[in-house]
Amino acid sequence: MNPISRISPVSDADAARMVSDAALADLAERITSSPVRAAPARPRRWLFGIPLAAGLAAAVLIATSIGHPGAKVGPLGVGPASAQALVFEKHGRYIDVLVRNPVADPRRYRAEFKAHGLDITLSLVPASPSLVGTLVEMSNSGGADGRGLKTITAVGKCWTGGGGSICPVGVRVPVGFRGQADITFGRAARPGERYETTAPADARGEVMYGLHFHHRTVAAVLAVLRKRHVTVPVFHYTTAKGIGELLPPSRVPATWHVYDADPWAPHQVMLWVGPGRVEVMPAASPDSPVPSPSPTSSWPAS
């Protein structure tokens, strides 16, 4: 027997038995109630954190992306509408792609890539401060033709949520790249704009860095946040049935406790709260105790 098979933490069948049909149906229902967005690419391959000497692209992206997000649209000066959105620099066998305008129309990025013979879709999404300028997602397809993209990292120059310091800040495209790729970077959010990608609110570089807020009362945490000019437009509360609800500040008693926090928008966080000092995770719903068998008979046993 393959020794690694012996340390399989859980089989598919056992995993499936751990959740009720009702919970599975609930998830499916919530997902299919979500809006569908156009997503052109096939996620075939995740490239992340390949160490590479940080070249000009990395330097420029770091310089333009890490700094003082907040009042303006990122520290990078946003050029006039007619300015080039991307800069292409050829370095030997690679092209470094620099983002000159982080809030350009995505179609402009696409057009500029196309003008260089590249089928690349670039998106920039509003990110909480410590993720600004980092690579949020990269996927590419096209078989052998789709390979070869490399991430440019700046180890230690930024911190992703859990303390990771690999800091992917750019992408290198091989000359003659014929695949298709989707690349998403975090950009600074406009005032009031909701983040689409977040690190923990107390991660280095985030507005609650260094604050001790776990299990403190809402009143105490709000007082500390006020000193930092951070507001809480919305609270997250998990009901006894395990359903998450968003509550406006007016519906949250000051005596409740804070379990967690997430960046919400510039100078705004969402707090996870509840009446008890310690968050109580609701048990499985009593009306759905029937284990659900693994649905795939073809699935090999672990």
Add this chain to the structure above:
Amino acid sequence: MWPVSKGATLRYPQPAGPDERRHRFEEVYAANHGPILGYVLRRTQSPHDAADVIAETFLTAWRRLDDVPSGDEARLWLYGAARRVLANHHRGERRRSVLSDRLGAELTGAYLMPEYTGELAEIAAAFRGLPEADRELLALIAWEGLDHGQVAAVLGCSRNAVRIRLHRARRRFADMLARHQALPQPTRAHITNGGPA
């Protein structure tokens, strides 16, 4: 980009898309939730994280339903999607989603990561000591039971590349295991499993 930020889904109106699309998703979901639950649980420390990754993986499938292949290949596609979501999570980007609150609550009550002793502890330590790429390759074969062609589909590389990388990964694993087995393990003689120290 994984736009499932906390709470965001609560704001979405009911329901989106025609019945046909929903039906197709439900088929994919019914046929694959077990394997995806297993895949993700085997690779995460916390049941809540696992629930979030599972939710994001199927949300990706819902949004990219036209890209999801039919039949057994759907499972491979979902493994690839789950792998990317996990990579984001390992970067520390939490997406605790209200989508998965209930699933997370149930998994929290039901799942406990096993702790190994003796020979299995050595195997586990050797495995953990490998680079991530090696671990994933070996796990896809040992835990998900995939063949080389299926691994190639999940990782987006050629079958030949899988064969070569697997050869190297197995060699590194054997080296690592030998190293762990060579380490002195004084505590084992004194502490019986489950008994008092």
